[in-house]
Amino acid sequence: MPGKKGSLAEVQELRDDVELTQYGEDGEGFRNHLRVNIGETEMSLIIGRQSKMAVALLVTKAAPPWATARYTTAGALRQAGFEVAHSPTRGNPLHVSVFPPSGPHGPAEWDDGMAMSFDKCFTESTGGDIRE
Amino acid sequence: MSKSVLPKLGNLAWAPITSVEEVEIFDRYNGVPTLGVFRTGSVAHLFWRVLGYTGDISLWLYVPLSDGDEQALDDDEGPGLLDGIVYHSPRQRYVTVGVADFNRLIFEREWSIPAEAKRGEILHSLVEDVAAALQFAIEEGFPASRRENYRKAQEAVRHLVAC
Numbered sequence: 001m002p003g004k005k006g007s008l009a010e011v012q013e014l015r016d017d018v019e020l021t022q023y024g025e026d027g028e029g030f031r032n033h034l035r036v037n038i039g040e041t042e043m044s045l046i047i048g049r050q051s052k053m054a055v056a057l058l059v060t061k062a063a064p065p066w067a068t069a070r071y072t073t074a075g076a077l078r079q080a081g082f083e084v085a086h087s088p089t090r091g092n093p094l095h096v097s098v099f100p101p102s103g104p105h106g107p108a109e110w111d112d113g114m115a116m117s118f119d120k121c122f123t124e125s126t127g128g129d130i131r132e
Numbered sequence: 133m134s135k136s137v138l139p140k141l142g143n144l145a146w147a148p149i150t151s152v153e154e155v156e157i158f159d160r161y162n163g164v165p166t167l168g169v170f171r172t173g174s175v176a177h178l179f180w181r182v183l184g185y186t187g188d189i190s191l192w193l194y195v196p197l198s199d200g201d202e203q204a205l206d207d208d209e210g211p212g213l214l215d216g217i218v219y220h221s222p223r224q225r226y227v228t229v230g231v232a233d234f235n236r237l238i239f240e241r242e243w244s245i246p247a248e249a250k251r252g253e254i255l256h257s258l259v260e261d262v263a264a265a266l267q268f269a270i271e272e273g274f275p276a277s278r279r280e281n282y283r284k285a286q287e288a289v290r291h292l293v294a295c
Contacts (some may be wrong), residue, residue, distance in 0.1 A: 027291055028186040038234045041163030061211050062255050090209050091159025091167045
């Protein structure tokens with residue numbers, strides 16, 4: 001995966017059966033919508049079915065005891081209309097970006113209905129509640 | 133060695149001073165920078181969102197970088213980016229901690245990373261020290277709106293301590 005030191009990992013095509021993990025925090029749960037007003041542009045997931053400590057290490061670079069994780073597949077998200085792409089960073093070669101469905105006037109607004117649709121793509125979690 | 137930075141309250145947490153000339157982003161979460169380097173003049177600082185990735189409140193660390201640190205960063209990737217700078221640093225480092233609400237800084241204080249500290253040790257002592265600093269600030273004579281922000285931050289941090 002990673003090439004020379006300090007470089008970005010090569011972008012992978014994500015098949016529909018690729019499992020994805022979302023990082024969450026005990027008590028706060030999981031994010032299910034974008035907060036555009038504070039600069040959020042995509043939902044971040046991780047390639048693979050990662051343990052809660054593994055996903056915490058990839059996302060936060062720490063191993064906090066409050067870490068949680070839940071799981072989906074690229075295909076489940078696509079079937080719900082979301083766009084899914086591998087988007088590696090220097091700090092996280094397994095980073096995946098999830099974007100809202102595109103409408104006639106650009107990306108659709110990430111409203112409550114879309115948040116519910118996003119949540120329904122996830123099958124189980126390892127602790128934590130679901131943030132509404 | 134560069135001095136630790138003095139963040140300006142109200143600034144975005146990944147650009148904590150107004151004189152930032154360049155921001156290099158190593159990682160992001162939901163599109164928001166979480167790890168990288170900002171430069172002002174010839175001085176570079178690492179910024180890192182230590183905790184608070186799903187709620188409103190987040191804690192950030194600002195670490196002054198030497199030329200050797202920058203070289204080490206160039207040569208590394210993944211979770212190992214913090215090795216030798218935050219984790220297992222060969223020496224004690226004077227840094228700044230920022231507390232942000234919706235990614236805007238509401239509180240800052242100086243802190244130090246102990247030499248050779250492990251991952252869990254840093255997280256634990258950072259959370260405890262920030263909770264104590266927020267309590268001290270709440271008891272000071274700040275305006276009510278600012279105290280309210282501190283209480284919100286302290287509640288979030290205390291919740292993490294309890295986990």
